[in-house]
Amino acid sequence: MDFKEKLLDSHLAFEQDVDLLHPIHDYRKKALKRFESDGFPTKSDELWKYTSLASIIQKDYHLSPTSESNIELKDVKKYFLNDIDSFKLVFVDGIFSPFLSKTTHDGMDICVLSAAISKSKYKKTIKKYFNKVVPENESLSSLNTSYTREGAYIFIPKNMEPEDPIQILHFSTGAQKSIWLQPRNLIVMEANSNVQIIERHQSLSDHKVVTNSVTEIYADSNSHVDYYKIQNDLLTSSLIDNTFISQEKDSNVSVHTFSLGGQLTRNNLRFYHKGSNISSTLKGLTILEAKQHVDHNTLVHHAKPNCESHQDYKGIFSDSSVGVFNGRIIVEREAQKTNAFQQNNNILTTDKSKINTKPQLEIFADDVKCSHGCTIGQLDKQALFYLNSRGIPEKEARALLTYGFANNVLESVKIPNLNKRIKKLIAYKLGVNLGFDL
Amino acid sequence: MLEINNLHCKIEGRSILKGVNLKVKKGEIHAIMGPNGSDKSTLANVISGHEDYEVTKGNLYYKTNEINELSASERAHDGIFMSFQYPVEIPGLTVTNFIKAAINESRKARGLDEMSSREMLKKIREKSSLLDIDTKFLSRSLNEGFSGGEKKRNEIFQMAMLEPELAVLDETDSGLDIDALKIVANGVMKFSNDDNAVVVITHYQRLLDYIVPDFVHVILDGKVIKSGDKSLAKKIEDKGYDWLKKEKK
Numbered sequence: 001m002d003f004k005e006k007l008l009d010s011h012l013a014f015e016q017d018v019d020l021l022h023p024i025h026d027y028r029k030k031a032l033k034r035f036e037s038d039g040f041p042t043k044s045d046e047l048w049k050y051t052s053l054a055s056i057i058q059k060d061y062h063l064s065p066t067s068e069s070n071i072e073l074k075d076v077k078k079y080f081l082n083d084i085d086s087f088k089l090v091f092v093d094g095i096f097s098p099f100l101s102k103t104t105h106d107g108m109d110i111c112v113l114s115a116a117i118s119k120s121k122y123k124k125t126i127k128k129y130f131n132k133v134v135p136e137n138e139s140l141s142s143l144n145t146s147y148t149r150e151g152a153y154i155f156i157p158k159n160m161e162p163e164d165p166i167q168i169l170h171f172s173t174g175a176q177k178s179i180w181l182q183p184r185n186l187i188v189m190e191a192n193s194n195v196q197i198i199e200r201h202q203s204l205s206d207h208k209v210v211t212n213s214v215t216e217i218y219a220d221s222n223s224h225v226d227y228y229k230i231q232n233d234l235l236t237s238s239l240i241d242n243t244f245i246s247q248e249k250d251s252n253v254s255v256h257t258f259s260l261g262g263q264l265t266r267n268n269l270r271f272y273h274k275g276s277n278i279s280s281t282l283k284g285l286t287i288l289e290a291k292q293h294v295d296h297n298t299l300v301h302h303a304k305p306n307c308e309s310h311q312d313y314k315g316i317f318s319d320s321s322v323g324v325f326n327g328r329i330i331v332e333r334e335a336q337k338t339n340a341f342q343q344n345n346n347i348l349t350t351d352k353s354k355i356n357t358k359p360q361l362e363i364f365a366d367d368v369k370c371s372h373g374c375t376i377g378q379l380d381k382q383a384l385f386y387l388n389s390r391g392i393p394e395k396e397a398r399a400l401l402t403y404g405f406a407n408n409v410l411e412s413v414k415i416p417n418l419n420k421r422i423k424k425l426i427a428y429k430l431g432v433n434l435g436f437d438l
Numbered sequence: 439m440l441e442i443n444n445l446h447c448k449i450e451g452r453s454i455l456k457g458v459n460l461k462v463k464k465g466e467i468h469a470i471m472g473p474n475g476s477d478k479s480t481l482a483n484v485i486s487g488h489e490d491y492e493v494t495k496g497n498l499y500y501k502t503n504e505i506n507e508l509s510a511s512e513r514a515h516d517g518i519f520m521s522f523q524y525p526v527e528i529p530g531l532t533v534t535n536f537i538k539a540a541i542n543e544s545r546k547a548r549g550l551d552e553m554s555s556r557e558m559l560k561k562i563r564e565k566s567s568l569l570d571i572d573t574k575f576l577s578r579s580l581n582e583g584f585s586g587g588e589k590k591r592n593e594i595f596q597m598a599m600l601e602p603e604l605a606v607l608d609e610t611d612s613g614l615d616i617d618a619l620k621i622v623a624n625g626v627m628k629f630s631n632d633d634n635a636v637v638v639i640t641h642y643q644r645l646l647d648y649i650v651p652d653f654v655h656v657i658l659d660g661k662v663i664k665s666g667d668k669s670l671a672k673k674i675e676d677k678g679y680d681w682l683k684k685e686k687k
Contacts, residue, residue, distance in 0.1 A: 388514070
C-alpha cells in the first residue's frame with residue numbers, strides 16, 4: 001500500500017474521533033475526494049517542476065501519535081522567543097500542550113482550532129472563514145483540509161492588538177520513528193486590529209517528520225499582520241507550508257520566511273487582494289548547506305486598484321543544496337495603479353549548489369508598475385580581500401559578506417528579540433562568532 | 439620593520455615585479471612614486487598579501503620575520519595595513535560593525551579579549567572627529583554610495599582605529615579635492631610616530647607637501663630605479679619621469 005492509499009484508508013479511523021455533523025466535516029470529505037483524484041503533486045506539475053516529493057512520500061508515516069508524549073519546559077524553552085509570559089500555542093506531535101502554552105479568551109481569542117470547532121459560540125466565525133481562501137487545486141492543502149483537527153485559532157476583534165507577539169510552536173518528539181503532521185491554523189483579524197505572529201516547527205530528535213501545514217489569514221480593513229516563519233529544523237525533517245492570505249482594503253500583511261534548516265521545505269505562500277490600498281510584503285532569507293532543498297512558491301493576486309506588493313528573497317547556497325524561487329504576480333484588469341515589485345538574489349558558494357529562479361508575471365491592467373529581477377553570483381573576491389586585509393579571516397569575512405547580503409531582509413524584522421535571535425542563528429549557521437552582535 | 443629583497447612576482451602568469459628592493463625602518467615615512475602602470479599598486483597588494491599575486495623570487499621580511507606565506511588577515515593581525523586605492527563597497531555591513539569585527543578579530547588573534555563597547559565607542563568618536571567624519575556616516579553601509587573623498591577618509595579612519603605598525607597607503611590622494619586632501623594628510627601625520635612606519639604610494643608630489651616623506655623611491659618597470667630624499671619628488675614634479683627613463687637606459 002502506498003502512502004496515498006494509506007491516507008485515504010486511514011480517514012475512516014480519523015472520522016471516529018471528530019464530529020461528523022459539524023459543517024467543516026463537509027469540507028473534509030470534499031477535500032479528501034479532491035486529494036484522491038489529484039494525488040501528490042509530481043514534477044510534471046508546472047508548479048512542482050523543480051521539487052520532487054518522491055523522497056518524502058515513499059515512507060509509511062504514522063498519522064497521529066500513539067500516546068501522549070511528555071516533554072518538559074526545559075526541553076523546549078530555548079525555542080521560546082523570550083522568558084516573558086507572552087501568548088504561546090505549543091503543539092507536541094500535533095497535540096496541543098496546555099501546560100506549555102498560554103492562551104486567552106479575554107477580549108480576543110488566542111486558542112486552538114479544536115476548541116473553536118467544538119464550541120457553538122465560534123460556529124459563525126468558523127463557518128464564515130474556514131477554508132474560504134484555500135484554492136481547490138492545491139492537493140496538499142486538500143490533504144490538510146481533509147484531516148483538519150488541530151492548530152492555532154486566533155481571532156483579534158476590531159481595534160485590538162495583543163501586547164506581545166504570539167508564538168505558534170510545533171514540536172515533534174520522535175515517539176514514533178516517523179510521523180506526518182498536519183496542523184491547521186486559522187487567523188482572523190477584524191478591522192483596525194494588529195498582530196505579530198512567529199511560527200516555528202522543531203524536531204527534538206532525529207526521527208523522520210513531515211509537516212504539511214495550512215494557515216489561513218483573513219485581514220480585514222486597515223488591519224496589520226506581521227508573520228514570521230522560522231524554518232530551522234533538523235536535517236531529518238521536512239515541511240510543506242501552505243499559507244493563504246485574504247486581504248481587505250487598507251490592510252497591511254507581511255510574511256518573513258527564514259529557511260535555514262530542514263531536509264526539504266516547500267513554501268506555498270499566496271496573497272489574495274479583496275480591496276484597494278492594500279500592502280503585501282513577502283521576504284525570505286534562505287541559507288542552505290549539505291543536500292537541503294528549499295522551494296519558495298509565491299503568488300500575489302492583485303485584483304483591486306492602488307495596491308502594492310513587495311517581494312524580496314535572498315538565498316545563499318553551499319555544498320549540494322538546492323533552492324527554488326517561483327514568484328507569480330497576477331494583475332487583474334481592474335487592478336489599475338498596481339505597484340508590484342519582486343527581487344530574488346542568490347549566492348552560490350560551490351559548483352554543486354543550485355538555484356532555479358523563475359519570475360512569472362501575468363498582467364492584464366494597462367496602468368501598473370511591475371518590476372522583477374533576479375541575480376545569481378558568488379561572493380566578491382575583492383571584497384573578501386578587503387576584509388582579509390583588515391584582519392578578518394576568510395571564514396569570518398565570508399560570514400560578514402553573507403550577512404551584508406542578507407541584511408535588508410533582517411532590517412524589516414520589527415521584533416528586536418527575534419531580530420537578534422535570527423542573527424544568532426545565521427552566525428551559528430555560518431560557523432562564526434564575530435566581534436559584534438550578528 | 440619592512441625589508442623587501444629582490445622581489446619578483448606574477449599575476450595570471452604575467453611577470454610584474456622584477457626585483458624590488460626596499461627597506462623601511464620604524465619612524466620613517468617613505469613615498470613610492472612612478473608613472474601609471476609602473477606596478478606601484480602591485481607592491482602594496484603584495485605587501486598586504488593579496489592571493490592573486492604569486493611571489494616567484496625574493497623575500498618579504500616584516501619585523502625580521504619572513505612573511506611570504508602569511509595570509510592577508512595574518513599580516514593584518516601582525517600590524518600591516520593597506521589603504522585601498524579603490525575601497526570596496528559592501529552593502530548591508532555598516533562601517534561600525536565592520537570596524538568592530540576588524541578590531542576584535544585582530545585582538546582575538548593576539549590573544550586579547552574583545553574590546554568593550556564603551557571603549558570601542560570612545561575610540562570611534564575620537565578617531566572620527568580627527569578626520570572630520572560625521573558619526574551618522576558610521577551607521578551607513580561600508581563605502582556604499584560614498585563620494586571619493588568619503589571613501590579615502592574612511593580608509594584613514596580605519597587605519598587610525600586599527601593602529602597598525604606599517605601602513606601602506608595606495609593612491610590615497612586620488613579623487614580628493616584640496617580640502618579633503620589636507621584632512622586625510624593631517625590624519626596620516628597624526629598617526630605617524632616613532633614606533634610605526636608609513637609607505638605612501640602616489641603619482642603626484644602634491645600629497646607629499648602634506649605628508650612629508652623621509653625617503654622617496656621611484657618605481658619603473660617593476661623595479662626601484664631611483665631613491666632619494668624629498669627633493670627627488672620635487673624634481674619629478676618639475677621634470678616628469680622621462681629623465682629617469684633615459685637615465686635608466
